[in-house]
Amino acid sequence: MDLTHRPRRLRQDRVRDLVSETSLEPTDLIAPVFVDATTDERVPIESMPGHERVPVDDAVARVEEVLETGVEAVMLFGIPESKDPEGTRAWADDGVIQEALRQVTSETDAYVITDVCLCEYTDHGHCGPLEEELRGDALADGPACEPTMTVDNDATLAALEKIAVSHARAGADMVAPSGMMDGMVGAIRSALDEAGFEHVPIMSYAAKYESAFYGPFRDAADGAPSFGNRRHYQMDPANAREALREVRLDDEEGADVMMVKPALPYLDIVSAIRREFDHPVAAYNVSGEYAMLHAAAEKGWLDLEAVALESLLSIKRAGADLILTYFAEDVAPQL
Numbered sequence: 001m002d003l004t005h006r007p008r009r010l011r012q013d014r015v016r017d018l019v020s021e022t023s024l025e026p027t028d029l030i031a032p033v034f035v036d037a038t039t040d041e042r043v044p045i046e047s048m049p050g051h052e053r054v055p056v057d058d059a060v061a062r063v064e065e066v067l068e069t070g071v072e073a074v075m076l077f078g079i080p081e082s083k084d085p086e087g088t089r090a091w092a093d094d095g096v097i098q099e100a101l102r103q104v105t106s107e108t109d110a111y112v113i114t115d116v117c118l119c120e121y122t123d124h125g126h127c128g129p130l131e132e133e134l135r136g137d138a139l140a141d142g143p144a145c146e147p148t149m150t151v152d153n154d155a156t157l158a159a160l161e162k163i164a165v166s167h168a169r170a171g172a173d174m175v176a177p178s179g180m181m182d183g184m185v186g187a188i189r190s191a192l193d194e195a196g197f198e199h200v201p202i203m204s205y206a207a208k209y210e211s212a213f214y215g216p217f218r219d220a221a222d223g224a225p226s227f228g229n230r231r232h233y234q235m236d237p238a239n240a241r242e243a244l245r246e247v248r249l250d251d252e253e254g255a256d257v258m259m260v261k262p263a264l265p266y267l268d269i270v271s272a273i274r275r276e277f278d279h280p281v282a283a284y285n286v287s288g289e290y291a292m293l294h295a296a297a298e299k300g301w302l303d304l305e306a307v308a309l310e311s312l313l314s315i316k317r318a319g320a321d322l323i324l325t326y327f328a329e330d331v332a333p334q335l
Contacts, residue, residue: 035062130152
Protein backbone atom coordinates (compact mmCIF):
# COMPACT_ATOMS: atom_id res chain seq x y z
CA MET A 1 0.00 0.00 0.00
CA ASP A 2 1.44 3.36 -1.07
CA LEU A 3 0.67 6.06 1.53
CA THR A 4 3.06 8.71 0.25
CA HIS A 5 0.28 10.79 -1.30
CA ARG A 6 -2.04 10.75 1.73
CA PRO A 7 -1.02 14.18 3.12
CA ARG A 8 -1.42 15.82 -0.28
CA ARG A 9 -4.84 14.29 -0.85
CA LEU A 10 -6.21 16.27 2.11
CA ARG A 11 -4.67 19.54 0.91
CA GLN A 12 -6.76 19.68 -2.21
CA ASP A 13 -9.47 22.29 -2.72
CA ARG A 14 -12.85 21.65 -1.06
CA VAL A 15 -11.58 18.91 1.26
CA ARG A 16 -8.91 21.26 2.64
CA ASP A 17 -11.50 23.31 4.55
CA LEU A 18 -13.30 20.19 5.75
CA VAL A 19 -10.19 18.93 7.56
CA SER A 20 -8.90 22.30 8.76
CA GLU A 21 -7.92 21.95 12.41
CA THR A 22 -8.43 25.60 13.40
CA SER A 23 -11.35 27.85 12.59
CA LEU A 24 -11.66 31.58 13.07
CA GLU A 25 -15.05 33.28 13.18
CA PRO A 26 -16.10 36.93 13.49
CA THR A 27 -17.66 36.02 16.83
CA ASP A 28 -14.18 35.11 18.13
CA LEU A 29 -13.06 38.72 17.73
CA ILE A 30 -13.34 41.81 19.92
CA ALA A 31 -12.79 45.25 18.38
CA PRO A 32 -11.22 48.04 20.46
CA VAL A 33 -13.00 51.41 20.32
CA PHE A 34 -11.43 54.63 21.63
CA VAL A 35 -13.85 57.24 22.95
CA ASP A 36 -12.40 60.72 23.48
CA ALA A 37 -14.09 63.34 25.67
CA THR A 38 -11.68 66.04 24.49
CA THR A 39 -12.79 66.20 20.86
CA ASP A 40 -15.91 66.92 18.81
CA GLU A 41 -14.69 65.08 15.74
CA ARG A 42 -12.90 61.88 14.87
CA VAL A 43 -9.14 62.03 15.31
CA PRO A 44 -7.00 59.58 13.29
CA ILE A 45 -4.42 57.63 15.31
CA GLU A 46 -1.23 58.12 13.31
CA SER A 47 0.59 55.06 14.65
CA MET A 48 -2.45 52.80 14.11
CA PRO A 49 -3.62 53.29 10.50
CA GLY A 50 -7.36 52.87 10.06
CA HIS A 51 -8.21 53.65 13.69
CA GLU A 52 -9.54 56.84 15.26
CA ARG A 53 -10.52 58.37 18.53
CA VAL A 54 -14.20 59.20 18.37
CA PRO A 55 -16.20 61.74 20.41
CA VAL A 56 -18.77 60.45 22.86
CA ASP A 57 -21.68 61.38 20.63
CA ASP A 58 -20.14 59.37 17.78
CA ALA A 59 -19.58 56.21 19.82
CA VAL A 60 -22.83 54.61 18.64
CA ALA A 61 -21.98 55.16 14.98
CA ARG A 62 -18.50 53.78 15.52
CA VAL A 63 -19.81 50.63 17.20
CA GLU A 64 -22.39 50.16 14.44
CA GLU A 65 -19.54 50.19 11.92
CA VAL A 66 -17.97 47.31 13.83
CA LEU A 67 -21.23 45.35 13.95
CA GLU A 68 -21.69 45.66 10.19
CA THR A 69 -18.57 43.51 9.67
CA GLY A 70 -19.99 40.61 11.69
CA VAL A 71 -17.98 41.31 14.85
CA GLU A 72 -20.37 41.36 17.80
CA ALA A 73 -18.17 42.51 20.70
CA VAL A 74 -16.31 45.74 21.37
CA MET A 75 -14.03 46.93 24.16
CA LEU A 76 -14.30 50.60 25.11
CA PHE A 77 -11.26 52.65 26.10
CA GLY A 78 -11.71 56.22 27.32
CA ILE A 79 -9.77 59.46 27.07
CA PRO A 80 -11.18 61.81 29.75
CA GLU A 81 -11.57 65.57 29.50
CA SER A 82 -9.31 66.05 32.55
CA LYS A 83 -6.85 64.07 34.67
CA ASP A 84 -5.64 64.16 38.27
CA PRO A 85 -3.24 62.15 40.48
CA GLU A 86 -6.00 59.78 41.63
CA GLY A 87 -7.72 59.29 38.27
CA THR A 88 -11.11 60.26 39.68
CA ARG A 89 -12.75 60.79 36.28
CA ALA A 90 -12.50 57.03 35.76
CA TRP A 91 -15.51 56.36 38.01
CA ALA A 92 -17.46 59.59 37.51
CA ASP A 93 -21.10 59.08 36.60
CA ASP A 94 -20.66 61.54 33.75
CA GLY A 95 -17.28 60.11 32.72
CA VAL A 96 -16.39 59.39 29.12
CA ILE A 97 -16.93 55.62 29.31
CA GLN A 98 -20.05 55.90 31.42
CA GLU A 99 -21.65 58.33 28.94
CA ALA A 100 -20.60 56.23 25.95
CA LEU A 101 -21.87 53.04 27.60
CA ARG A 102 -25.35 54.40 28.16
CA GLN A 103 -25.62 55.37 24.51
CA VAL A 104 -24.05 52.27 23.00
CA THR A 105 -25.94 49.75 25.11
CA SER A 106 -29.29 51.45 24.57
CA GLU A 107 -28.90 51.95 20.81
CA THR A 108 -26.95 48.89 19.58
CA ASP A 109 -26.88 45.13 20.08
CA ALA A 110 -23.12 45.05 20.70
CA TYR A 111 -21.67 43.05 23.55
CA VAL A 112 -19.77 45.79 25.37
CA ILE A 113 -16.67 45.13 27.44
CA THR A 114 -14.93 47.95 29.28
CA ASP A 115 -11.28 48.46 30.15
CA VAL A 116 -10.99 48.95 33.91
CA CYS A 117 -7.75 50.77 34.60
CA LEU A 118 -6.46 54.17 35.67
CA CYS A 119 -3.54 54.88 33.33
CA GLU A 120 -5.67 56.95 30.94
CA TYR A 121 -7.09 58.96 33.86
CA THR A 122 -4.09 59.77 36.08
CA ASP A 123 -1.98 62.80 35.24
CA HIS A 124 1.20 60.74 35.75
CA GLY A 125 0.07 57.88 33.48
CA HIS A 126 0.57 55.04 35.94
CA CYS A 127 -2.14 52.48 36.67
CA GLY A 128 -3.07 53.77 40.10
CA PRO A 129 -2.40 56.46 42.70
CA LEU A 130 1.21 56.73 43.80
CA GLU A 131 2.99 56.42 47.13
CA GLU A 132 6.57 56.95 48.24
CA GLU A 133 8.75 53.99 49.10
CA LEU A 134 12.41 53.27 49.68
CA ARG A 135 13.43 51.42 46.57
CA GLY A 136 16.45 52.08 44.42
CA ASP A 137 15.15 50.54 41.20
CA ALA A 138 11.49 51.56 41.29
CA LEU A 139 9.48 53.65 38.87
CA ALA A 140 11.53 56.83 39.12
CA ASP A 141 14.87 54.98 38.82
CA GLY A 142 16.26 57.08 41.68
CA PRO A 143 19.45 56.45 43.67
CA ALA A 144 19.48 53.48 46.03
CA CYS A 145 17.78 53.96 49.40
CA GLU A 146 16.17 57.27 48.48
CA PRO A 147 12.38 57.77 48.43
CA THR A 148 10.78 57.23 45.06
CA MET A 149 7.27 56.77 43.75
CA THR A 150 5.43 53.53 43.07
CA VAL A 151 1.81 52.52 42.64
CA ASP A 152 -0.19 52.14 45.85
CA ASN A 153 -1.73 48.72 45.25
CA ASP A 154 -4.38 48.87 47.99
CA ALA A 155 -5.55 52.37 47.09
CA THR A 156 -5.73 51.26 43.47
CA LEU A 157 -7.97 48.31 44.36
CA ALA A 158 -10.46 50.68 46.00
CA ALA A 159 -10.48 52.79 42.83
CA LEU A 160 -10.90 49.75 40.56
CA GLU A 161 -13.92 48.66 42.58
CA LYS A 162 -15.58 52.03 41.98
CA ILE A 163 -14.73 51.99 38.28
CA ALA A 164 -16.12 48.49 37.71
CA VAL A 165 -19.37 49.22 39.55
CA SER A 166 -19.82 52.52 37.68
CA HIS A 167 -19.35 50.70 34.37
CA ALA A 168 -21.84 48.00 35.34
CA ARG A 169 -24.40 50.64 36.34
CA ALA A 170 -23.95 52.33 32.97
CA GLY A 171 -24.62 49.05 31.15
CA ALA A 172 -21.33 47.20 30.65
CA ASP A 173 -21.81 43.54 29.73
CA MET A 174 -18.33 42.59 30.97
CA VAL A 175 -15.50 44.41 32.76
CA ALA A 176 -11.81 43.86 32.03
CA PRO A 177 -9.32 45.01 34.69
CA SER A 178 -5.94 45.54 33.04
CA GLY A 179 -3.69 47.07 35.68
CA MET A 180 -2.11 43.85 37.01
CA MET A 181 -2.71 44.91 40.61
CA ASP A 182 -2.46 42.17 43.24
CA GLY A 183 -5.96 41.17 44.36
CA MET A 184 -7.79 43.18 41.71
CA VAL A 185 -10.12 40.39 40.57
CA GLY A 186 -11.24 39.51 44.08
CA ALA A 187 -11.84 43.15 44.96
CA ILE A 188 -13.85 43.82 41.80
CA ARG A 189 -15.86 40.60 42.12
CA SER A 190 -16.85 41.47 45.68
CA ALA A 191 -17.77 45.03 44.73
CA LEU A 192 -19.87 43.94 41.76
CA ASP A 193 -21.68 41.29 43.80
CA GLU A 194 -22.41 43.69 46.66
CA ALA A 195 -23.82 46.21 44.17
CA GLY A 196 -26.16 43.62 42.64
CA PHE A 197 -24.12 42.88 39.50
CA GLU A 198 -23.43 39.20 40.10
CA HIS A 199 -24.24 38.57 36.42
CA VAL A 200 -21.42 40.78 35.10
CA PRO A 201 -18.36 38.65 34.23
CA ILE A 202 -14.73 39.67 34.66
CA MET A 203 -12.15 39.24 31.93
CA SER A 204 -8.88 39.67 33.74
CA TYR A 205 -5.64 40.71 32.08
CA ALA A 206 -4.21 37.85 34.07
CA ALA A 207 -0.85 37.61 32.29
CA LYS A 208 0.02 41.12 31.13
CA TYR A 209 3.66 41.62 30.30
CA GLU A 210 5.76 44.78 30.57
CA SER A 211 6.14 44.86 26.81
CA ALA A 212 7.65 47.19 24.22
CA PHE A 213 4.73 46.38 21.89
CA TYR A 214 2.33 48.84 23.56
CA GLY A 215 3.72 52.06 22.07
CA PRO A 216 0.95 52.90 19.57
CA PHE A 217 -1.77 52.20 22.16
CA ARG A 218 -0.23 54.74 24.51
CA ASP A 219 -0.55 57.29 21.72
CA ALA A 220 -4.13 56.22 21.07
CA ALA A 221 -5.29 56.30 24.69
CA ASP A 222 -2.97 59.06 25.93
CA GLY A 223 -1.84 56.73 28.70
CA ALA A 224 1.96 56.69 28.60
CA PRO A 225 3.63 57.04 32.02
CA SER A 226 5.16 60.48 32.52
CA PHE A 227 8.14 58.97 34.33
CA GLY A 228 9.65 55.56 34.92
CA ASN A 229 7.96 52.40 33.65
CA ARG A 230 5.50 49.72 34.70
CA ARG A 231 7.91 46.87 35.27
CA HIS A 232 7.06 46.56 38.97
CA TYR A 233 3.43 45.67 38.36
CA GLN A 234 3.46 44.14 34.89
CA MET A 235 5.17 40.81 34.19
CA ASP A 236 8.78 40.20 33.20
CA PRO A 237 8.89 39.07 29.52
CA ALA A 238 11.42 36.41 30.54
CA ASN A 239 8.92 34.57 32.76
CA ALA A 240 6.53 31.80 31.76
CA ARG A 241 5.84 29.90 34.99
CA GLU A 242 4.90 33.17 36.66
CA ALA A 243 2.05 33.54 34.17
CA LEU A 244 0.50 30.29 35.40
CA ARG A 245 0.78 31.50 38.99
CA GLU A 246 -0.89 34.79 38.09
CA VAL A 247 -3.72 33.05 36.25
CA ARG A 248 -4.21 30.62 39.12
CA LEU A 249 -4.58 33.51 41.57
CA ASP A 250 -7.13 35.24 39.32
CA ASP A 251 -8.99 31.94 38.95
CA GLU A 252 -9.19 31.61 42.73
CA GLU A 253 -10.48 35.20 42.98
CA GLY A 254 -13.32 34.59 40.52
CA ALA A 255 -12.14 35.65 37.06
CA ASP A 256 -14.35 34.32 34.27
CA VAL A 257 -12.01 34.85 31.31
CA MET A 258 -8.19 34.97 31.39
CA MET A 259 -6.35 37.41 29.11
CA VAL A 260 -2.78 37.17 27.82
CA LYS A 261 -1.22 40.42 26.59
CA PRO A 262 0.52 40.75 24.13
CA ALA A 263 -0.43 37.82 21.89
CA LEU A 264 2.09 36.98 19.15
CA PRO A 265 5.31 37.12 21.23
CA TYR A 266 3.56 35.11 23.97
CA LEU A 267 1.82 32.28 22.11
CA ASP A 268 3.63 29.82 24.38
CA ILE A 269 1.86 31.45 27.33
CA VAL A 270 -1.53 31.25 25.61
CA SER A 271 -0.92 27.58 24.91
CA ALA A 272 0.23 26.80 28.45
CA ILE A 273 -2.79 28.50 30.01
CA ARG A 274 -5.13 26.69 27.60
CA ARG A 275 -3.67 23.34 28.69
CA GLU A 276 -3.77 24.15 32.39
CA PHE A 277 -7.17 25.85 32.82
CA ASP A 278 -10.76 25.23 31.72
CA HIS A 279 -11.78 28.88 31.61
CA PRO A 280 -12.06 30.76 28.32
CA VAL A 281 -8.71 32.23 27.29
CA ALA A 282 -8.42 35.60 25.57
CA ALA A 283 -5.39 37.12 23.86
CA TYR A 284 -4.75 40.76 23.05
CA ASN A 285 -3.25 41.23 19.59
CA VAL A 286 -1.79 44.56 20.64
CA SER A 287 -1.15 47.85 18.89
CA GLY A 288 2.53 47.19 18.19
CA GLU A 289 1.71 43.88 16.50
CA TYR A 290 -0.85 45.71 14.36
CA ALA A 291 1.43 48.64 13.56
CA MET A 292 4.45 46.57 12.52
CA LEU A 293 2.42 44.57 9.99
CA HIS A 294 0.97 47.78 8.59
CA ALA A 295 4.44 49.31 8.32
CA ALA A 296 5.81 46.27 6.46
CA ALA A 297 2.80 46.24 4.14
CA GLU A 298 3.25 49.94 3.36
CA LYS A 299 6.81 49.09 2.26
CA GLY A 300 5.41 46.41 -0.02
CA TRP A 301 7.18 43.68 1.94
CA LEU A 302 4.06 41.82 3.13
CA ASP A 303 0.48 41.22 2.00
CA LEU A 304 -1.39 42.89 4.88
CA GLU A 305 -4.64 40.96 4.47
CA ALA A 306 -2.83 37.62 4.35
CA VAL A 307 -0.50 38.21 7.31
CA ALA A 308 -3.29 39.65 9.44
CA LEU A 309 -5.38 36.53 8.94
CA GLU A 310 -2.41 34.22 9.47
CA SER A 311 -1.49 36.04 12.69
CA LEU A 312 -4.99 35.68 14.10
CA LEU A 313 -5.14 32.02 13.11
CA SER A 314 -1.88 31.42 14.98
CA ILE A 315 -3.36 32.99 18.11
CA LYS A 316 -6.48 30.86 17.83
CA ARG A 317 -4.39 27.73 17.12
CA ALA A 318 -2.34 28.39 20.26
CA GLY A 319 -5.53 28.11 22.29
CA ALA A 320 -7.22 31.51 22.50
CA ASP A 321 -11.01 31.43 22.50
CA LEU A 322 -11.31 35.20 22.11
CA ILE A 323 -9.00 37.67 20.38
CA LEU A 324 -8.99 41.38 21.05
CA THR A 325 -7.52 42.82 17.86
CA TYR A 326 -7.28 46.00 15.80
CA PHE A 327 -7.64 43.79 12.73
CA ALA A 328 -11.16 42.68 13.72
CA GLU A 329 -13.04 44.75 11.14
CA ASP A 330 -10.53 44.01 8.39
CA VAL A 331 -10.50 40.25 8.87
CA ALA A 332 -14.12 39.51 9.79
CA PRO A 333 -15.54 39.92 6.26
CA GLN A 334 -13.05 37.31 4.99
CA LEU A 335 -14.24 34.63 7.41
